[in-house]
Amino acid sequence: xxxxxxxxxxxxxxxxxxxxxxxxxxxxxxxxxxxxxxxxxxxxxxxxxxxxxxxxxxxxxxxxxxxxxxxxxxxxxxxxxxxxxxx
Numbered sequence: 001x002x003x004x005x006x007x008x009x010x011x012x013x014x015x016x017x018x019x020x021x022x023x024x025x026x027x028x029x030x031x032x033x034x035x036x037x038x039x040x041x042x043x044x045x046x047x048x049x050x051x052x053x054x055x056x057x058x059x060x061x062x063x064x065x066x067x068x069x070x071x072x073x074x075x076x077x078x079x080x081x082x083x084x085x086x087x
Contacts, residue, residue: 025058026076026084027056028072029056034048052066053069055076063076063079
């Protein structure tokens with residue numbers, strides 16, 4: 001708040017998130033194997049409790065999954081994507 005003015009804005013729409021970074025921005029999200037099929041329905045079922053990393057577009061659309069963060073970052077580079085991590 002600046003001098004009594006509230007600058008909060010409504011959340012961005014899916015299209016607005018998709019436009020961030022001109023479609024070249026993606027984020028890394030740690031997930032468990034139990035969450036895999038919700039993001040990637042075509043993925044095979046894995047044993048529960050495995051730590052994985054998903055690369056998602058700025059709008060949340062799934063791109064790729066890997067078992068290490070390093071492999072995921074390398075895949076993003078190959079596809080000329082800029083990655084960010086969320087905390």
